[in-house]
Structure formats: C-alpha cells, structure tokens
Amino acid sequence: MRILVTGGAGFIGSNFLNMLVPRYPAHSFVALDKLTYAGNPLSVADLEGAKNFALEVGDIADADTVARVFDQHRPDVVVHFAAETHVDRSIVDPTEFVRTNVVGTLQLLNACKTRWKGEGPRRFHHVSTDEVYGSLGDDDPAFTEDTRYDPSSPYAASKASSDHLVRAFHRTYGLPITVTNCSNNYGPRQAPEKLIPLTILNALDGRELPVYGTGRNCRDWLYVEDHCEAVWAVIERGVPGRTYNVGGGEERRNIDLVRTIGQLVAEETGRPEAEILGLIRFVEDRPGHDWRYAVDSSKLRAELGWAPRVELPAALRRTLRWYMSNPAWVESMRGGEHDRWMEKNYEGRQQLGSAAGTHHGRTER
Ligand code: NAD
Numbered sequence: 001m002r003i004l005v006t007g008g009a010g011f012i013g014s015n016f017l018n019m020l021v022p023r024y025p026a027h028s029f030v031a032l033d034k035l036t037y038a039g040n041p042l043s044v045a046d047l048e049g050a051k052n053f054a055l056e057v058g059d060i061a062d063a064d065t066v067a068r069v070f071d072q073h074r075p076d077v078v079v080h081f082a083a084e085t086h087v088d089r090s091i092v093d094p095t096e097f098v099r100t101n102v103v104g105t106l107q108l109l110n111a112c113k114t115r116w117k118g119e120g121p122r123r124f125h126h127v128s129t130d131e132v133y134g135s136l137g138d139d140d141p142a143f144t145e146d147t148r149y150d151p152s153s154p155y156a157a158s159k160a161s162s163d164h165l166v167r168a169f170h171r172t173y174g175l176p177i178t179v180t181n182c183s184n185n186y187g188p189r190q191a192p193e194k195l196i197p198l199t200i201l202n203a204l205d206g207r208e209l210p211v212y213g214t215g216r217n218c219r220d221w222l223y224v225e226d227h228c229e230a231v232w233a234v235i236e237r238g239v240p241g242r243t244y245n246v247g248g249g250e251e252r253r254n255i256d257l258v259r260t261i262g263q264l265v266a267e268e269t270g271r272p273e274a275e276i277l278g279l280i281r282f283v284e285d286r287p288g289h290d291w292r293y294a295v296d297s298s299k300l301r302a303e304l305g306w307a308p309r310v311e312l313p314a315a316l317r318r319t320l321r322w323y324m325s326n327p328a329w330v331e332s333m334r335g336g337e338h339d340r341w342m343e344k345n346y347e348g349r350q351q352l353g354s355a356a357g358t359h360h361g362r363t364e365r
C-alpha cells in the first residue's frame with residue numbers, strides 16, 4: 001500500500017509513523033505536514049533514511065500542493081491527522097481552524113474522489129475527536145457512535161464539520177471512508193502547550209502549574225500508541241462508511257491528573273513532592289469548557305478486537321521519562337510561537353488561587 005499520512009510530523013501522526021514504518025517495510029509512507037508550531041521534523045527524524053518513508057512539507061488547504069503530492073506519490077490510503085488541534089487557540093481565533101480542518105479536509109476528499117477511479121482497495125481514514133459530541137454531566141453514559149453532535153468550541157465545531165464532509169463523500173460519491181472519534185491522547189512528542197506535557201515540563205522547571213476553573217473537569221485518557229493501533233485496525237479491517245469511537249476508559253479529573261504528574265516528577269527527580277504540588281495554581285476557566293468526556297469503545301472492541309494495552313499510571317511515567325530524556329526535542333518546540341502563545345494564554349488569565357472556580361455556559365448538564 002502507498003499511504004499518505006497528513007499531519008505526520010505532529011503528535012499522533014509521528015507516533016503512528018514511528019510505529020508503522022519499521023513494522024511494514026513493504027508499505028510506503030509519505031507524511032504531508034505544514035510544520036506549524038505543533039509539527040516538528042525531529043519527531044520523525046528516526047525514520048530518516050528509511051526506504052519506505054518520505055516527508056513532504058506543505059499545506060493540505062492548498063489545492064495545488066495536494067494535487068502535486070497525490071500525483072507524485074499516488075496514495076491508495078490516506079490517514080488524515082492534520083488539523084489545528086488546540087481548543088484554547090480556537091477560542092482566540094477560529095479562522096485557521098476552519099481553513100485547515102474544514103477546507104483542508106475538503107481538498108483531500110476532492111483529490112481522492114477525482115483520482116480513485118480504477119481498481120484496488122482504497123481508504124480515506126479520518127481521525128476525529130470525541131469533542132464533537134459536546135459535554136457530559138457526571139452521571140451521563142459515555143459517548144457512543146450514535147450520540148448527537150453538539151460541539152462547544154470552534155475547534156470541535158470545525159472537526160464536526162469535517163466529519164460531516166467525510167461521511168457526505170461516502171454517501172454521495174461512494175468514497176471508501178472510515179472515521180474514528182477518539183478521547184484525549186497522551187505520550188511522547190505532544191506539543192508542550194497541552195495539559196500533560198505542559199504540567200510535566202513546568203513541574204520539571206519549577207514553574208507554576210495552571211489548572212482551569214475548579215480542576216474538576218474530567219477527561220478520558222488514552223496512550224497515543226493505543227490510539228494508533230486502533231486507527232490501523234480500522235484501516236485494515238473496519239467497514240467502509242463506518243465510524244468507530246476510541247477511548248481509554250481512564251477518566252480523571254484534571255486536578256487529580258496534575259497531582260499524579262507532580263507526584264511522579266517528585267519520584268523521578270528526588271525533589272520534595274510538596275514543593276512541586278505547591279506550584280499548582282487555579283486560574284480563570286476556559287470559556288465553554290466541556291465538563292466531562294467519556295467514550296464507549298465497545299463497537300471497536302467487539303468488531304475489531306481492539307483494546308488498550310497500557311494503563312495510565314505506567315504509561316504516564318513512561319511519558320514523563322521521554323520528556324526528561326529528550327531535551328533537544330523539547331527545546332526545539334520552545335521559543336518563538338510557543339513563547340508568544342504561553343504569554344497570550346496565561347498572562348491575562350485571572351488567578352483563582354484556591355479550589356473555588358466558576359463555570360461558563362453549559363458545562364454541567
Ligand atoms: P497536533 O496539533 O500535535 O499535530 C497536528 C499536525 O498537523 C502538525 O504536525 C501540524 O504541523 C499539521 N498541520 C496543521 N495544519 C496543517 C495544514 N494546513 N496542512 C498540513 N499540515 C498541517 O495534533 P494531534 O494531537 O497529533 O492530533 C492529530 C489528529 O487527531 C487531529 O485531527 C485531532 O483532531 C485528532 N485527535 C487528537 C486527540 C488528542 O488528544 N491529541 C484526540 C482525538 C483526536
């Protein structure tokens with residue numbers, strides 16, 4: 001198979017490639033990535049020299065770029081990870097989210113539709129998020145594939161829009177698509193502005209650990225390699241036209257997760273736990289902050305036999321150790337755009353100081 005991986009220099013895309021390129025020498029893999037602040041060629045540097053891997057730098061929202069890459073590499077599988085992914089950035093400015101996530105997805109779908117005319121198995125796999133389903137209350141059942149779409153943030157709305165386009169191309173043009181909607185990922189190579197790497201790196205540096213609102217919002221965490229295995233299982237054995245939810249089943253309140261990371265950092269560095277936990281600061285909440293996500297993966301488990309292989313405490317320690325032993329990668333993600341974002345997002349945020357916080361909008365049902 002010739003496999004085009006969009007967003008292959010980002011967090012999940014690079015983990016996908018680092019797992020699969022060595023495993024399948026008979027398949028060729030091409031990463032197409034714009035190398036935004038979240039993309040890093042170092043994340044795929046171990047694949048340099050592999051005969052079955054190439055990195056193309058380019059924008060999926062640019063039709064000419066997409067056409068050139070399709071004509072040169074003639075992919076028969078597209079694994080579509082590329083996206084603007086940070087909810088807080090989408091709140092500051094949604095424009096790029098619509099451009100990349102909606103228009104970019106459309107350009108890729110158009111390229112597949114016009115080129116995939118002949119023989120051979122083909123697949124457009126769209127990597128999406130549980131955030132399209134909106135927010136759960138504490139006692140609500142987990143999201144299933146039939147849960148009504150109800151996105152809260154501009155990011156989630158742009159992903160919802162792209163999901164609809166992908167399914168419309170299946171119904172209207174018969175494009176062989178699959179979709180996965182996954183919960184929060186963690187692991188190596190995640191941009192340091194997302195909660196887990198931010199907390200790890202700030203704790204290691206002795207900087208404040210910002211927790212939005214009361215910290216009682218809940219996320220369902222999945223180790224990135226388990227997500228990548230799910231995506232591959234769906235590409236290999238999933239039914240065209242179908243959607244599969246992917247979740248870790250490891251629900252944690254943000255404040256509990258931040259405390260666990262603080263404890264792990266204390267254990268791994270020998271520094272006093274109280275000193276690290278003393279860095280926690282409750283800060284002004286994210287507007288429209290979804291209260292809780294939980295994903296029901298029973299369809300994926302039953303149909304394709306997928307299950308997560310690792311559990312959160314062990315994989316979180318593995319993740320921490322990766323960040324501690326890869327300072328060159330960490331440094332390459334900092335400076336410039338990263339520093340500007342950190343200043344913009346945190347400097348103006350009011351400190352709440354204690355465990356008391358406010359919730360905006362419809363966060364608790
Ligand atoms: P990321 O932000 O770490 O990486 C995104 C990658 O896409 C980067 O390498 C970036 O350079 C690239 N990119 C951005 N705009 C582009 C454009 N216009 N053209 C080409 N490349 C572009 O994201 P991630 O966390 O790896 O997420 C990958 C996918 O998985 C996204 O579609 C996201 O919605 C989805 N997802 C993520 C999570 C999570 O917890 N991280 C969970 C569920 C689903």
Ligand code: DAU
Pocket residue numbers: 085086087088128129130131182183184185193194195196198210211212213217218219254286293
């Ligand atoms: O659920 C899947 C989604 O998970 C993906 O679709 C997104 O691309 C990915 O970024 C992630 O979205 P979240 O908004 O859940 O991730 P983030 O790491 O930004 O935040 C996780 C939780 O931590 C969330 O409740 C907000 C909170 N938070 C985040 C930051 C950055 C804080 O309390 N403090 C922070 O400084």
